[in-house]
Amino acid sequence: MSLTLTYFPVRGRAEVIRVMLKDQGAEFDEKVITMEMWKESTLKASCLFGQLPIFEDGDLTLYQTNAIRRHLARKLGLYGKDQREAALIDMMDEAIQDLLNKYVKLMFEKDDSGKEGYLKALPTDLKPFEKTLSGDKGSFLVGDKISLADYALVILLIHHQVLSPPCLHAFPSLQSYLKRLCARPNLHAYFHSDDFKNRPIIPGKRT
Numbered sequence: 001m002s003l004t005l006t007y008f009p010v011r012g013r014a015e016v017i018r019v020m021l022k023d024q025g026a027e028f029d030e031k032v033i034t035m036e037m038w039k040e041s042t043l044k045a046s047c048l049f050g051q052l053p054i055f056e057d058g059d060l061t062l063y064q065t066n067a068i069r070r071h072l073a074r075k076l077g078l079y080g081k082d083q084r085e086a087a088l089i090d091m092m093d094e095a096i097q098d099l100l101n102k103y104v105k106l107m108f109e110k111d112d113s114g115k116e117g118y119l120k121a122l123p124t125d126l127k128p129f130e131k132t133l134s135g136d137k138g139s140f141l142v143g144d145k146i147s148l149a150d151y152a153l154v155i156l157l158i159h160h161q162v163l164s165p166p167c168l169h170a171f172p173s174l175q176s177y178l179k180r181l182c183a184r185p186n187l188h189a190y191f192h193s194d195d196f197k198n199r200p201i202i203p204g205k206r207t
C-alpha cells in the first residue's frame, strides 16, 4: 500500500505523522512543498480545507492532522487493545493537544515576551502526564503498548526540551519515559538523522 505525506519542509503539525510511520517501519514517500511552491501553485486551491498536510493511503486522501493520526493508529494497531484503552488514549491525546495548541500559539508569537509566562505554567501542564507515568504503571501512557498518544507526547516533550532544556528536571517519570521511547531503534535512528535534525520546528524557528 503506497503512503504519501505532503507537507512543508518543517516539523510542524506533520512531525508526529512522520514519527509514527518511522517508528512502525512503514515505508512512505514525502512530497515537500516550499512556501514559494505553495504560493505559486494551485495546490492550496486543490486542498479540501486549503491547508497541509495531505496524507494519501492508496486511493484514500486525508486532510486534518488528527484524522490522519487516528487513521494510522487504527491501521497500525496503535489505538489500544480494546474500547476501554481507546477511550483512555483519546483522553490523554486531548490533553496533549491542549498543551500542543498552547505551544503552537507561543511559537507563532512575534517576540519572546510570552515565553516566561508559558514556562511558569508548564509544570502545572506537565504534572498530569508525570502522574500518569509514575509508579509501576508501565512504559506507556495507556496499556502495555505504544499508542497514538505516546507519539504525540514524545514529540511535544522533545520540542519543549528545545524551548527550555531543564523543563523536565522536576519530572523523573517523564524523563525516563522520554529516554525509553527515544531509545526504540527506529526512533533513535530517526531522531539522530540529518533529516530530523535539520528540519526546523516551524519556518525560521528552531527554539
Ligand SMILES: N[C@@H](CCC(=O)N[C@@H](CS)C(=O)NCC(=O)O)C(=O)O
Pocket (backbone or CB within 6 Å): 012, 013, 044, 050, 051, 052, 053, 063, 064, 065, 066
Ligand atoms: N487543522 C489542520 C490545520 C492545518 C494547518 O494549519 N496547516 C498549515 C500548516 S501547519 C497550512 O497549511 N498553512 C498554509 C495556509 O493556510 O495557507 C490540521 O491539523 O491539519
